[in-house]
Amino acid sequence: MKILLVNKFLYPIGGDVISTLATGKILASKGHEVIFWGMEHQENPDYPYKELFVSHVDFNNPSGFTQQLKASINLLYSFEARSKIEKLLKIEKPDIVHLNNFAHQISPSILDVLKKYKIPSVMTIRDYKLVCPSYTMFLNGMPCEKCKNGKYYHCFLNKCTKDSYAKSFLNTVEMYLHHKILHIYDQIDLFIATSRFLKHKITEMGFKQKMVYLPNFVIFDELKPSFKWKGKSLIYFGRLSPEKGLFTLLDAIKAVDVKLKIFGDGPIRTDLKEKVRKEKIRNVFFFGHKSQDELKNEIKKSMFVIFPSEWYEPFGLVTIESFALGKPVIGARIGGIPELVHDGRTGFTFEPGDVDDLRDKIEKVISMPQSQVQAMGEAARTFVEENFNPEKHYQGLMEIYQMAMEKYFND
16 A cells, blocks of 8 residues: 655654654554655754755744745645645545645645546545644633534634734634635545544544544563662653643742753743743752653663643653653653543643642652652553554554545445
8 A cells, every 4th residue: 555644843842743753663564655745854864855855944943034925825825835835746646645734834735636536545644723723722821622522713803823912813714724715624634633632622622523543552671671670760751841741840940859851842841941041949950851762871870750631632752752762751641642641650740730640640659669669661562562563553553544535435
């Protein structure tokens, strides 16, 4: 089978890319022909057809009025993306297109081309963009469901996109155009939800298309476990952004006799470091972005991984990666996290945003006997081997591809 995998970013910058690249790897290992397509970027590997990738655009730092105007138009409907993917489809003629994150930098304009060339498609849902103009369903430090059943105007009223009326208005227009006028997402044959919570919440918010559940997976050859650690140290790794619960984490850990290492970057890094400085929190250390190998080694040296999200986390790739490395997880009881973190077995959960509850869990784990922590790490590794292995994911994906192709050609 020839499969076109689409994601706007194609270098390992986040969970969506890591999962997309891993999917391509497992498909190729099974003898399928895999083609990647997305956006130009200097960090991309040397992909075939890179000349047909859409031009790089940075919505955070557009240069000049002309560039901003072009980016805004492409967000709504990119004729460049439509033209370039059409050229690729004419050359390669894939059997199916597997879509991941493509909003904004690519836009749903490509869906019209898939329909034109009679190519079935599936989409793995990586966030809440299908029902929330700003992706996250998160507002003023809490989960938000104001846009339920297509009431997208709340995005503009609440300045949900980067606290800007202009950007929020553009995202609001985008949602009404794509969902209420063009109904462009109806052209996707089948949607894949990576957690049961995500499937339920997207449906509850008013999205009516057919969805199936298939969780992410990890490639175990790349994640060798270690059930030991050096010193009393906990680790957070991932994006440093408001919805990740990092201010709660700092408040919870500052009075505890344990070292917290924070790896990653994002819009609130400066604010977090300033809080640590002002409040003289001496047990928190920031390390920025590290290579995958460096990060794995740091995780292996830790006792536990902390995942303190305060938004509806769609899945939690961080969690199963930690499990695969032999580390239990302290995770917020929100979104898809409780499907992975089982209290007393693979880690502990706490009430999201609750400083005292999180502190209690941190103190609990650092006072546990070494043998108990190791046993939890071993249980976490076994859990991920049994439930999130590549073979199980591959078999599920093949069933989904077959369902999508049958639906497409029977409609």
